[in-house]
Amino acid sequence: MKLTRLYINQFQQFRTPLDVTGLEAGLNLFVGPNESGKSTLVRAIRAAFFERHKTGSVTELQPWGDSSAGPEIQLEFDWQGSRWTLNKRFLQSKRCDLQGGGEHYRGDEADDRLAELLGYEFPGRGASKAEHWGIPGLLWVEQGAVQEMREPVGHAGEHLQAALSRNLSEALGDVASTGGDALIARVEQERGKLLTATGRSTGELKQAEQESARLAAEQDRLDSQVDEYRELVDRLGELQRQQREIDAARPWEAQQARAEKARQALDAVQAQQQRQAQERSELDACRRSQQLYRQQLQDMEDQARQLARREEEKARAQQQREQHRANDGGIRQRLEDAKADYARAEEALASARQHARRQALQAEQERLREQSSRLGATLADARRLRDTLQQLSEQHQAIRIDDEALRQLQRTEDEREKLGIQQQALATRLAYRLEDGQQLMLGDQPLSGEGEKELLAAAELRIPGVGTLTVTPGGSDVAELSRRQQRHAADRDALLHELGAASLADAGARARKADELNRRMERERAELKGLAPQGLDALESEQRLAEQRQKQLADELTQLSDAPRAAAPLDEAQAQAALANAGEQLKAAEHAEQAHRQALGLAQQALATAEAEWQSLHDELNAPDRQQRQQQARDALTDLHAQDERLQASLERRQSEIEAANPELLEQDLERFTRAAEAQLQQARGREREVHDLQIRLDTQGAQGLDEQRDDARRQQQQIQRRRDELSRRAEALDLLLTRLKQQRQTVTRRLQAPLQKHLGRYLKLLFPGAELTVDEDLKPEALIRDGTGGEERGSLEALSFGAREQMGLITRLAYADLLKEAGRPTLIILDDALVHCDRARREQMKRILFDAARRHQVLLFTCHPENWQDLGVAPREMQALKTAGSTADMLAPQAGGDAPRPGVTARHE
Incomplete structure (x- = not known):
């Protein structure tokens, strides 16, 4: 399959038409920075094939911010000697046309025929997904997904198996034939009734196992209930014996009497302790009173000595006041x-x-x-x-x-001159070279000799002796350009008039x-x-x-x-x-002066204070009742001393009596006897309740016939065990048969994989000499085997580095493409920014691999790193150049007409 032309319009960032033609049968390199439209081209190819034209869930294809646009894609490709043309439009004026090989399909028939040609499927509804993409989903790699292999291979597995089976159908034998598949499917179906894919029981076998387990649990439960019944009978007998031997004597009453006796003794001791506390309080009060009387007598003795000191202080204060009065005149004069x-x-x-x-x-x-x-x-x-x-x-x-009017005048003049240039470009050029002496008439203008004329309007060319030719240049395009030029000239004149x-x-x-x-x-x-x-x-x-x-x-x-x-x-x-x-x-x-006044005032105040204190103390010492109060204090002190001795002797006597009674031990006896009585009484009541409860439970269980129930459960369990063993033997036999059939099938599958391994080896030896890539029975890449420093190394692809997985993903896809090509299936390889994680040495090897694969397949490679692919052997197509060519073609295109571009005006870069 070879894609020769891609035309898109109103598609994502391409609001105006973009036409890419002249695609090579081998390598095609598209380069440009990020956001330049490379992935948009890949998305357009995917949408053309994978999306039904009637779907309404592809609004992301519209140019951003333009919900009225109808994205359109046109493709031309060669397949099996025929040129096929696909025209598909989404969302607005939906359509799908497919022509080629003498066939013409429209609408859904065209979509279905495309899927049949390339080997993929359409979803029942909504947008297409990876599981529907089949072979194109394997060979058309999106940005950043080249390392992902298992899911794309799984989605294309049926098509790959069909391609291999067609090549090896004569050598597969019965096991790999349709009859063999039916036998394996039948065995798997029968085994699936008893075992899951992981070997666990299911269906009738699982039900038998569950029923056997349930009956075993039921039997265990009944055995436990019988044992429990016997234990309850023994426990009831023991409790009844304890009631007869222990509870009948009412032992708790003796403990209660001993506790009462201990309480009475403790009450007597506590009364002694209360009287002792009262006497101790009286002794403390007596001693405080003694201290007060002693202090009173001491104060009376100190007052005589204080009177002499007050006399001295009064004399000093009077002397200081006189000194300050003597300095008063000098301070005032200053x-x-x-x-x-x-x-x-x-x-x-x-x-x-x-x-x-x-x-x-x-x-x-x-x-x-x-x-x-x-x-x-x-x-x-x-x-x-x-x-x-x-x-x-x-x-x-x-x-x-006015600046804006001047700019508008400049734009109008520029547009008029641009239209003049376009008019000149579309004008009919009349070149002439006449013999000497010969003359033609172009309108009223004679032509002779050699020259060239540009015709912008219809003109008559008269040829003497022959007739008149009417030349109409450019059709409606030139006329339209002339009218537009006249409109711009009128606008210019109006602006000039406005500006004066x-x-x-x-x-x-x-x-x-x-x-x-x-x-x-x-x-x-x-x-x-x-x-x-x-x-x-x-x-x-x-x-x-x-x-x-x-x-x-x-x-x-x-x-x-x-x-x-x-x-x-x-x-x-x-x-x-x-x-x-x-x-x-x-x-x-x-x-x-202020300090002098303050000192004089303080001296006078000190003198007054000293005189008042001396007078007060003098009056106190000479009071008539002083001797009487002093004698009363001495008598009261003597009485209090006698009371102190009496209270102290009483406290010592009571302390001896309390210690002899030992109140702490009495408290412990009271607590012990009380707890013992309560415990014995609670035990008796607990035995009484337990006897009552046991009698009720034994009466209830005795009526259930536990022995008969246990015998019935044992018979049922034996029956279901026999059925379970029978089904288990059948499951083991089916599992063994299926294993043998699959082993034989694997032997044939290895022969089936041989062509794929041949193609894998072709590319693998360029990247990893001597290595081998194994694939499973579903043709998915499995493990990479290669020589290492310690011998043979085997590892899954997921264990490789990201860059190595990218490289393995690409060479595996190329091997699948070779396999499909041999089977007569269409192949087109699209790589969007692939191998961006390659080091320089590996990239050189991958270029060899791509160049070799391009001899058998068409490859579209999109990259934002053109410096990495300069020696790929193909001239790159720059996205900016494609856009510029598309914009020029759109500018030169007619202003009215259909959506298709004018023939010959394309964004060509070959």
Whole structure:
């Protein structure tokens, strides 16, 4: 099979037609960067074959954002000596036409005939999937999928088996024949009734095993129930014996009596402990009272000594007060002197500031005179620039050109000239070479000698002595171009009239002059902005403010001149320093006076406090009842000491009695006897409940006939075991027969695989010399066997690196293609960005393999790495060149008509 032409329109990124022709019978290399349309071409080929034209689930084929488009694909291919043409359109105006070999199919018949030719299937509904693609799905590799082999081979398995069987049908024998397949299928069917594919039981055998297991479990359950019944009878007898021997004596009552006796003894001891705690509290209170009376007597003895100390403190306080009073006059005089010095410093500073103010005002007045003069000059320049800008703006307004209208005029003129070029390209060229003395008449123009004329409209060529020829050039195309040119000329004239220009050049000159005026205005504005950043009004206002400030300064200086002046005023800094120094002296004097007042007040307060404390203590020592209170304290202390001895002796006696009774042991006896009574009572009640429950359960189970049920279950289990053993033997026999048949079938299958192994070896020796690739009975690649450093290495394809799996996937597909070609099946190999993970050495070997395969098959190779395939032996087709050629053809095509391209106008790159 050889694909010769591919035409697509309104397909994904190709909104306009793209026509690829002149495809070679061998290698065809398409190159371009990502998103250049390579995968779109592959998708178009797949859609042409794999998708039914009526399906509505292929909206992704439409150009992005255009839901009204109808994707269209046209293919031409050679097969078995005939040229076939396929035209298919999706979604809008759906159609499918297939012609070739004297056959013509339409609609669904065309889709079905395509699937029959190439060996694939269509889905029942919806978009096509990988499981339907058959042989093309194996040989047409999508981007990034060349390493995936098992699923594509599985989907094409029937077609591969059919190709091999056709070649070896005479040597297969009965096992590989249809009768052999029927026998294996029948054995598998019978075995499948008893065993699953993994050898597990199923069907009747599984039911027999499950029933046998159920009956065995039932028998075990009944055995367990019989054993349980006997255990319950024994347990009931034991419980009844314990009731007679233990519970009848009511042993818990004796434990309850012992617990009551222990409680009474414990209550007596606890009463002793309460009285002991009361006496201990009384002893603590007695000792606190003794401490208080001792402290009271000690305080009375200390008061006499404290009176002498108070007398000394009072004398010291009086002496300090007199000392402070003696310093009072000097401190007051120092403060008055400091205040006078500070007042004189303030007057000196005011005089100095007035002198400094007069000098500052005079300096500012001089500065304002200069500023006013400068502002006047700047204002005059700014007014001159404002007037100039006004004149320039009026000139610019008179000649300015609208930029958008000028661009529209330029586009219109360019389009008119382009139409003129197209008109010249489509014009009929009349070349003539006349003999000397001969003359023709082209309309009213005589022609003689040698030359060439371009005819854009119909013209009459008169040949003397012969007649008149009417020449009509280009048909409707030239006429349409002429009308379009006239429309553009009218549009140009209208735009010129609107702009008030005589021509495009005149309009351009006015635009340039307007731009020059605009730039000059910008310069003038910048200069005016430099002179008056805030505007001309702000500048005038600034000048007025400067003049007003001058007047204010003059008035203030007049007032300062009228004020009396001090003779030889100090410098303001010196006056400020003198004032600061006077202020420090005044502050020190004030602080000294304040400290003196505070110290005098404290001395007076200390004296008053000392006198009050001395008087209070003196009155206390001379109080008339002091002796009586002291004696009462001594008597109370004696009574409390006697009470302390009595309480201490009583506490020692009670402690001895409590220790002898041992209350902790009594508490343990009470807890032990109480728990023993409760435990014995609970055991008796528990035995009573268990006896009652056992009697009910034994009555219930005795009525079920457990022994009879167990015997029936044993008979049923024996019957189902015999049936299970019979079915198991049959399953083993069928499994053995199927194994023997498949072994024989595998022997024949190896002969069946020999042609495929031959083709695999052809390519494998170029990539891995001495290696072997095994395939299973479904013709799927299985393991790679090759020599390693430690001997023979065997590994699955999945264990290889990603790049190696890509290489093995490609050579396996080429081997399948050789096999299919020998069987007379169509082969076309499409590789979309394959072998991108090859190293340089392996890529060189893969190029040899591809070049060899291209001698037998057509190969379409798409890549975004053209530098890797420069030495493939074929000129690459650049996607951008194809697009450019397609765009040129579309531009030169008629504006109205069918969807098909004009004959001869194609994106050709050969």
